[in-house]
Ligand SMILES: O=P(O)(O)OC[C@H]1O[C@H](OP(=O)(O)OP(=O)(O)O)[C@H](O)[C@@H]1O
């Protein structure tokens with residue numbers, strides 16, 4: 001039987017993103033050197049939402065890029081051979097910038113490792129930080145988020161499903177357990 005429970009609704013997601021926007025500004029003493037890079041798919045929409053909130057708080061535009069890490073996955077047999085094949089958009093140079101990777105769920109950390117690999121092929125940022133809406137634990141690599149919307153302790157048998165209005169028509173985070 002599939003057991004599904006909502007753990008964040010639209011308001012909770014909105015509040016978490018507003019807090020994350022404040023944390024990004026505070027930790028970086030402003031956003032002059034900050035570039036947000038969303039990881040496909042839902043990380044891109046979260047990065048755009050963060051940029052809108054930062055604009056509302058600081059009255060500063062933050063550049064938002066997109067990364068598709070598919071060809072950098074460590075479980076892909078055919079390894080990357082041309083960084084230009086990647087469906088990624090970085091609107092400005094990341095050289096010497098503070099790049100904040102943005103994703104919906106952090107689990108094993110393998111997506112973020114791949115994202116850092118993809119990023120490094122495109123320049124040398126001054127630093128990379130990580131913002132996630134949900135940290136569900138079970139890391140398999142030494143990766144730790146700098147900004148967390150919600151910590152959700154999970155078992156490996158459970159799954160977190162993030163839905164965002166831009167792609168799914170609704171804002172919700174659900175935990176699904178198979179029993
Ligand atoms: O920490 P990890 O174990 O790598 O898992 C986290 C990743 O898994 C999901 O992506 P998924 O591959 O399901 O693609 P999607 O975002 O397009 O749904 C999620 O969006 C994260 O990017």
Ligand SMILES: O=c1cc[nH]c(=O)[nH]1
Pocket residue numbers: 105107136158159160161162
């Ligand atoms: O539970 C999980 C694990 C990885 N990615 C997700 O979106 N959910």
